[in-house]
Each structure stands twice: as structure tokens, then as C-alpha cells.
Amino acid sequence: MNNNFIVSAAPHLKAKHMTVSSIMWQVVLALVPAMLAAIFFFGIRSLTLTAYAVVAAVLTEYLIQKLRGVPVTISDGSAVVTGILLAFNINVASPWWLPVIGSVFAIAIGKQVFGGLGHNLFNPALLGRVFLLANWPSLVTANWSKTRDTFHLLGESMNGLNLGSLLNVPEVATPLAAITSATPLAAMKSVRVLAETDSVLAQQVMDRMTSLDTISQLFIGNIGGVIGEVSALALLIGASYLAFRYIISWRIPMSYILTVFLLTYAFGGLGGIFSASILLPFYHIFSGGLILGAFFMATDMVTSPVTKRGMLIFGIGAGVLTAVIRLWGGYPEGVSYSILLMNCCVPLIDRWTTPKPFGGGRK
Amino acid sequence: MGLKTFPGGVHSHDKKKYSRSASIEPMPIPAKVYVHLSQHIGAPAKAIVKPGDEVLAGQKIAEAGGFVSIPMHAPISGKVTKIASYPHPAGTTGTAIEITGNGEDKWVELSDDSGYGCLDADEMKRRISEAGICGMGGAGFPTHVKLSPPADKPIDTVILNGVECEPYLTADYRLMLEQPEAILEGLKLIMKIVGAKQGIIGIEANKPDCIKLLRKATADDATIRIDALKLKYPQGAEKQLIYACTKRKVPNKGGLPMAVGVVVQNVGTAIAIYEAIRYQKPLIERVITVSGKIVKNPKNIKARIGTLYSELLDYCGGTTDDISKIISGGPMMGFAISDLDTPMIKGSSGLLLFNKKEATKDAEHTCIRCGGCVEVCPMNLIPSLIVKNVKYQDWDLVEKYGVMDCMKCGSCAFVCPAQIKLIQWIDIGKLEVGKRMRARTQVEKA
Numbered sequence: 001m002n003n004n005f006i007v008s009a010a011p012h013l014k015a016k017h018m019t020v021s022s023i024m025w026q027v028v029l030a031l032v033p034a035m036l037a038a039i040f041f042f043g044i045r046s047l048t049l050t051a052y053a054v055v056a057a058v059l060t061e062y063l064i065q066k067l068r069g070v071p072v073t074i075s076d077g078s079a080v081v082t083g084i085l086l087a088f089n090i091n092v093a094s095p096w097w098l099p100v101i102g103s104v105f106a107i108a109i110g111k112q113v114f115g116g117l118g119h120n121l122f123n124p125a126l127l128g129r130v131f132l133l134a135n136w137p138s139l140v141t142a143n144w145s146k147t148r149d150t151f152h153l154l155g156e157s158m159n160g161l162n163l164g165s166l167l168n169v170p171e172v173a174t175p176l177a178a179i180t181s182a183t184p185l186a187a188m189k190s191v192r193v194l195a196e197t198d199s200v201l202a203q204q205v206m207d208r209m210t211s212l213d214t215i216s217q218l219f220i221g222n223i224g225g226v227i228g229e230v231s232a233l234a235l236l237i238g239a240s241y242l243a244f245r246y247i248i249s250w251r252i253p254m255s256y257i258l259t260v261f262l263l264t265y266a267f268g269g270l271g272g273i274f275s276a277s278i279l280l281p282f283y284h285i286f287s288g289g290l291i292l293g294a295f296f297m298a299t300d301m302v303t304s305p306v307t308k309r310g311m312l313i314f315g316i317g318a319g320v321l322t323a324v325i326r327l328w329g330g331y332p333e334g335v336s337y338s339i340l341l342m343n344c345c346v347p348l349i350d351r352w353t354t355p356k357p358f359g360g361g362r363k
Numbered sequence: 364m365g366l367k368t369f370p371g372g373v374h375s376h377d378k379k380k381y382s383r384s385a386s387i388e389p390m391p392i393p394a395k396v397y398v399h400l401s402q403h404i405g406a407p408a409k410a411i412v413k414p415g416d417e418v419l420a421g422q423k424i425a426e427a428g429g430f431v432s433i434p435m436h437a438p439i440s441g442k443v444t445k446i447a448s449y450p451h452p453a454g455t456t457g458t459a460i461e462i463t464g465n466g467e468d469k470w471v472e473l474s475d476d477s478g479y480g481c482l483d484a485d486e487m488k489r490r491i492s493e494a495g496i497c498g499m500g501g502a503g504f505p506t507h508v509k510l511s512p513p514a515d516k517p518i519d520t521v522i523l524n525g526v527e528c529e530p531y532l533t534a535d536y537r538l539m540l541e542q543p544e545a546i547l548e549g550l551k552l553i554m555k556i557v558g559a560k561q562g563i564i565g566i567e568a569n570k571p572d573c574i575k576l577l578r579k580a581t582a583d584d585a586t587i588r589i590d591a592l593k594l595k596y597p598q599g600a601e602k603q604l605i606y607a608c609t610k611r612k613v614p615n616k617g618g619l620p621m622a623v624g625v626v627v628q629n630v631g632t633a634i635a636i637y638e639a640i641r642y643q644k645p646l647i648e649r650v651i652t653v654s655g656k657i658v659k660n661p662k663n664i665k666a667r668i669g670t671l672y673s674e675l676l677d678y679c680g681g682t683t684d685d686i687s688k689i690i691s692g693g694p695m696m697g698f699a700i701s702d703l704d705t706p707m708i709k710g711s712s713g714l715l716l717f718n719k720k721e722a723t724k725d726a727e728h729t730c731i732r733c734g735g736c737v738e739v740c741p742m743n744l745i746p747s748l749i750v751k752n753v754k755y756q757d758w759d760l761v762e763k764y765g766v767m768d769c770m771k772c773g774s775c776a777f778v779c780p781a782q783i784k785l786i787q788w789i790d791i792g793k794l795e796v797g798k799r800m801r802a803r804t805q806v807e808k809a
Contacts (some may be wrong), residue, residue: 005702006688006722007454009787011695011773012715013375013530018735018780020728076728118729118781249734306734306747350748357768358370358743359602359612 088228
């Protein structure tokens with residue numbers, strides 16, 4: 001008689017389609033369109049830098065797991081995801097060692113120190129980016145226009161969105177010198193600063209910046225920024241795939257983006273509450289790291305709430321912080337910090353939003 | 364039209380294709396049967412026969428061990444040969460009465476009470492209790508108890524559970540197709556007993572033929588309604604079924620359906636109730652699905668209680684591959700047992716055989732907090748959080764996060780990408796928290 005029957009707790013069936021590594025590798029797959037867009041707009045160097053980051057992340061994970069004497073899990077793809085996201089958060093003009101250091105920090109301090117995948121409090125890639133930003137601010141946010149000139153990747157026909165030409169108003173030329181070659185959000189910040197001294201001029205510039213043409217350029221990705229945030233379109237293609245496969249839920253990205261939309265619409269205008277054009281929120285959504293952050297980093301399973309209401313609170317919180325930083329803070333961009341700040345709140349959010357059991361209320 | 368359903372739950376292949384077209388087949392009387400004294404929730408029955416006694420099929424061989432208990436009857440005619448410990452379908456062992464058949468299948472005399480519909484409720488309940496009926500969907504709660512709600516809990520609705528949401532199982536499906544009249548008679552009797560004005564049969568949408576058939580049969584009965592329910596597991600769980608059909612929520616923390624004026628019975632139980640009241644026929648046989656990819660001829664078998672699983676499988680022609688896992692019940696909530704020579708009980712709805720590939724589970728990974736378990740939990744719990752605290756042995760938190768509200772449907776473990784065996788951990792939590800709760804009530808009493 002065969003005595004090798006397997007005895008185990010129910011259930012004896014398993015949904016096959018998802019494992020930890022299949023989730024991670026599908027996230028990698030979903031980042032491919034953005035990678036292609038980055039190569040198209042910034043050149044092959046964006047791929048090289050990403051490769052550096054990925055190799056550094058995987059090697060760091062391998063070494064630390066060896067040192068800790070725990071099973072090596074580099075094949076689960078989570079370090080690859082961290083590497084890619086880290087590289088997506090730096091500028092294509094960065095030196096090769098920048099993504100490497102970022103990845104090492106992200107994996108070592110952002111993840112392994114806490115005990116590895118599943119235990120980390122912060123999104124490792126964002127922690128890596130913030131670490132780089134604190135140490136080498138000029139390198140991380142280096143000017144994209146210069147980058148493009150340096151690498152001569154795009155022909156004149158693909159001239160990109162030149163804010164300088166948009167602002168080709170003779171009398172404006174001098175005060176706007178700072179704006180002309182900046183990233184869209186830095187430009188927005190400068191306009192808001194300018195408004196304090198010359199509100200008429202600032203409004204003129206703002207109107208040009210929030211034209212339909214600019215927004216569509218932003219959406220496609222023909223604009224400056226870090227490697228991964230360039231094309232909202234490409235990111236959304238990847239995100240739709242993840243949503244379609246139920247890997248990310250709509251709750252965090254939608255509540256996040258909607259909150260930024262409402263707040264920038266309400267307070268983003270230069271003439272007080274609700275003075276902004278309806279196009280301004282779109283400018284905010286499609287520029288900077290919001291799409292990348294909302295769909296790929298705020299949705300990081302480990303560092304976001306597990307409850308349904310918690311996810312909404314997380315998204316709204318990140319949205320409020322992002323809008324506050326962008327509109328009134330010292331930095332032009334607030335996605336990284338807002339997500340990291342919300343990461344700290346996750347245990348609390350989960351506790352507050354523990355749902356009532358079905359039929360609840362009887363005691 | 365949107366089908367009725369409940370929040371949460373999982374979509375799974377129903378795997379009913381193996382046995383759904385197999386008509387119910389009565390199996391030849393086995394040479395020996397083993398009747399467990401504990402086939403139900405509550406006190407075990409007490410044997411009233413001893414080895415050497417001759418018994419007829421249907422003769423009482425064990426009496427109820429209390430109010431929440433049921434008597435047992437001889438499934439075949441023959442001689443009691445032993446009262447000893449045998450493997451139990453719940454994966455444990457238990458005392459059972461072994462009866463060696465004489466091949467005659469001689470029954471106690473059954474009556475046919477033509478006025479059965481006019482009996483009073485107490486007499487009906489007495490007959491049900493005498494027939495030894497417990498819920499045949501799996502949990503096995505004594506039926507006469509379920510039909511005796513206290514006077515301050517009026518019942519207005521009886522729901523028959525024809526959902527059969529467990530994959531593979533088709534026993535209830537075949538019953539609904541082949542014996543719709545008996546099911547409806549049973550439903551009417553139950554409504555009479557509890558004084559309900561409304562009867563509902565809930566059926567999952569993957570059984571359109573049953574829905575059509577029963578709708579036709581009840582077309583001119585305004586008190587009975589057939590509800591087509593969305594194909595989603597665990598649609599057949601009592602609280603989820605009640606919610607889908609009536610939008611009423613049974614209170615948690617031990618709340619019962621009667622709190623919202625509902626009694627739920629399985630369709631198979633309804634037939635047993637009908638037969639018990641009309642013919643005073645004891646529950647000594649039931650329909651069980653024997654299925655699995657490796658079973659040569661998957662069948663729905665009408666077999667005597669106490670028949671060995673091994674004999675059921677032989678009757679289906681055995682398997683085409685080595686058996687790696689034997690499941691008693693459905694694949695989501697059934698028990699994996701270690702001995703094929705286990706006798707079936709009144710709650711045995713299925714016997715499934717898996718090969719090695721189907722039986723193998725991956726190793727547990729750490730939780731990546733994907734929230735999948737939260738998404739699917741039909742009881743609105745946070746399974747991952749309960750499991751985490753079970754691992755930390757923080758029983759206060761395990762209790763606070765509602766471990767006792769978990770019905771162990773297994774949806775969380777079904778979807779978990781980290782392959783965490785949530786139900787296994789939750790079981791540990793239930794055991795510990797249950798112990799602590801009992802200790803607490805004892806302190807309060809003292």
C-alpha cells in the first residue's frame with residue numbers, strides 16, 4: 001500500500017497565476033514601455049545606467065543574504081525591480097556610479113536591514129533616490145536640456161519641449177533665464193516665485209505653460225526629467241497591464257492622482273483659490289514623478305496598506321503632501337518625500353482602518 | 364441582470380466537468396460498514412448494540428448523546444462484529460460500530476404516512492431527530508436543533524443551499540436534477556416546522572439546468588423562489604448565502620442565521636427530512652461525489668453510511684495515476700486524510716483523489732503584504748494580520764483581529780502569492796483563542 005499520502009491543511013487548490021516572483025517579474029515587464037520611452041527620448045545611456053543599477057541591486061542583495069546566512073532570493077525579481085526604479089529616479093546625465101551607490105543603499109539600508117522583502121518600512125528605491133538627492137543634489141536633478149545637447153541623441157526635429165521658446169516674450173527674457181531649460185516642475189516653481197514680484201508677467205508665462213500643446217508634449221514624454229518619469233503614456237501602458245493582472249489595485253493611484261488634481265486645481269492658480277486653468281492640474285499630473293510614483297512606487301505592496309480604506313487614505317495622504325510640497329514647499333517636486341512619509345504611516349493606517357468583520361457590530 | 368452574490372470571495376475553476384453528467388448510481392451493498400458514533404457537531408452518539416447483535420438496515424444502533432446529538436442506524440442488515448477505533452474522515456480517529464453484512468439488505472419496516480404534510484411541528488421534529496439527520500453539506504449540525512429556534516427568534520425565511528460552491532462536487536447538483544420534487548417537499552416541510560412564509564433555493568449560476576427545472580416546478584407557488592447566484596466561492600457559506608438571497612447580515616462573534624430570521628438547510632438534507640417525515644426513514648445513505656483528474660470513472664454514488672472510501676474508489680474503477688492526496692469533502696475545506704480505508708459519514712459530500720502534481724504545495728515565502736487575502740476575505744478580516752500575530756503568539760491581537768469570525772473557507776490561502784498556509788496558522792489561532800475564551804468564561808462564572 002502506498003503510504004506516502006500528503007496530508008495538509010485545506011485548501012487543496014491554489015490559484016496558479018500568482019507567486020511572489022511572478023508578481024515581481026510582471027512589474028519588470030510593466031516597466032519596459034517606460035524604459036523604451038526613456039531610450040527613445042534620452043538615448044541608450046538611460047538603458048546603461050539602468051543596467052548598472054540593476055546589477056548593483058542584485059549583487060548587493062546576494063552579498064548581504066550570503067553574509068546573513070539566509071537563502072539567496074535574487075531570482076524573485078524584487079531586487080531587479082528596485083534597481084530599475086532607482087535608475088528611473090535619476091537623471092540620464094548622471095555619472096555611472098550614481099545609480100550604483102543608490103542601488104547599494106536602497107537594497108542594503110532600504111531593504112535588507114529590515115530583514116529583506118516583506119519587512120521593509122520604506123520603498124527601497126525611493127529611499128535610495130532620497131539618499132542620492134541629499135548627497136548629490138545637482139547630479140540627480142541635473143538639467144535635462146544640457147543632457148540632450150551633450151549626447152546629441154535627438155535630431156532637431158525631435159527638439160523636445162523647449163520652455164524657453166514657449167516663453168519667447170521679449171520683455172520677459174531676462175527674469176526667466178532660470179526657467180528656460182529647467183524641468184517642467186522647476187519651471188512651475190519659478191513661475192510661482194516670479195508671481196510674488198510680477199504677477200502679470202507670471203500669469204502670462206503660466207498661461208503659455210498650461211497650453212494644450214504643452215500638456216500633450218508632457219503626456220507623450222517630450223520633456224525633461226529623470227529617466228523613468230519621462231513618458232506618462234509609456235508608464236500608463238505598463239500600469240494598465242498591472243491593473244489588468246490585478247497586481248496593483250486602482251485605489252492608491254487613483255486616490256493619489258485625484259487628490260493632486262483637485263488640490264492643484266484649487267490652489268495652483270496664481271490669482272487665489274480656483275483661479276487656475278483646468279489644464280493646470282494636468283500639467284502637474286503628467287510632469288515630474290507623479291505617474292511613476294503613483295502607479296509603481298506608492299503601490300509597492302510591502303510599503304502600502306493592506307486594507308481597502310487604508311489604500312485610499314494612503315493615496316489621499318500622498319496626494320496632499322505632493323501638492324503641498326509642489327505648491328508651497330521648497331522643492332519643485334514632492335512625490336518621493338510624500339510617498340516615503342506615507343510609508344511611515346502604513347502600520348498606523350492599517351490599524352485605524354481594520355475593517356469590521358462581515359455582520360459586525362455585535363458584542 | 365446582475366446575479367446575486369456577496370462581497371469578497373474568489374473565482375476558481377469549478378472542476379465539476381469530471382462528474383457532472385454522471386447520474387446518481389446506487390452502489391451495491393458493501394460487505395462491511397463502519398458507523399462512526401461522532402458524525403456531527405455535538406455530543407457523540409451512544410452505542411446501544413454490542414458485538415454479536417443482529418441488526419436490520421435502518422435499525423437504531425446508537426442513541427443521541429444529548430439534545431445536540433443524533434442517533435445512528437445500521438446502514439445494512441447483518442451482525443455487529445466490533446466496536447472499535449477507526450479512521451475518521453476529519454483526519455482523526457474515532458469509535459465506530461462495525462457491521463458485517465448478511466447480504467440480504469433487510470430493512471426495518473418503513474411506513475408511508477400520506478398525511479405527513481398535516482403533522483404538527485413537534486412530531487415532524489421528532490421524526491427528524493429519530494432519523495438521525497444532521498446537515499449534509501459538510502458541517503454536520505444536528506438538523507432538529509437547527510429547526511428549533513427559541514420563541515423570541517421568529518423565522519420568516521427558509522433557504523435551501525443548492526450552491527455547492529466547492530469545486531469538483533456534483534452530488535447536490537445531481538440531486539436537484541433527479542429529485543426536485545423531494546427537495547421541494549422537504550423545503551415545504553421545513554417552512555412548516557419553523558413557520559416561515561418564504562422559501563428560497565439558492566443555486567450557483569453554473570447549474571442553469573437546475574435553476575430552470577426548479578423554477579418551472581415552483582412556477583405557481585408564490586411562497587418559493589429560486590435565486591440564481593453568481594459563480595463565486597464561497598457562495599455556499601451560510602452567512603454569504605443568506606446575504607446573497609436576502610441582503611441580511613448574520614451578526615458575527617457567534618451570531619446564528621436565526622438572528623436574522625433565517626434557517627438554512629442543504630438540498631440533500633431537505634430530501635432526508637422529507638423521507639424522515641413521510642416514511643420515517645433513517646439517514647443511512649447519501650450521495651457522494653467521487654472525483655479527480657486521476658479517477659477512472661468519476662461518479663455520483665448513492666452509498667450506505669459507513670462504506671469505506673477505498674470501496675467507493677474501487678467502484679469507480681480506481682485511478683489512472685498514483686494517489687498522492689486523499690481529500691474527504693471538497694478541495695477548499697475538505698480534509699486531507701492518510702488512509703483510504705476510512706468510512707464515509709453523513710456529512711461526506713465528496714471523495715477526491717489527487718496525483719503528485721496536484722497535491723504538491725510550494726514552500727512558504729514571507730508575506731509581501733499584497734493585500735490579496737484582505738481583498739477576497741468574505742468575512743472582511745485581515746487574514747495576513749491574524750497569521751502574523753499567530754506566528755508571534757500574540758493571542759490578544761489574534762482574537763482582536765477576529766480569528767473566531769473566520770469560517771476557514773480558504774479563499775485567502777487560495778490566492779496568496781507567497782504560498783502562506785493561512786488556514787493552518789488560523790487553525791492554531793482558533794485553538795489557542797478558543798482555549799483562552801473558555802478559561803475566561805470559567806473565571807467569570809466562578
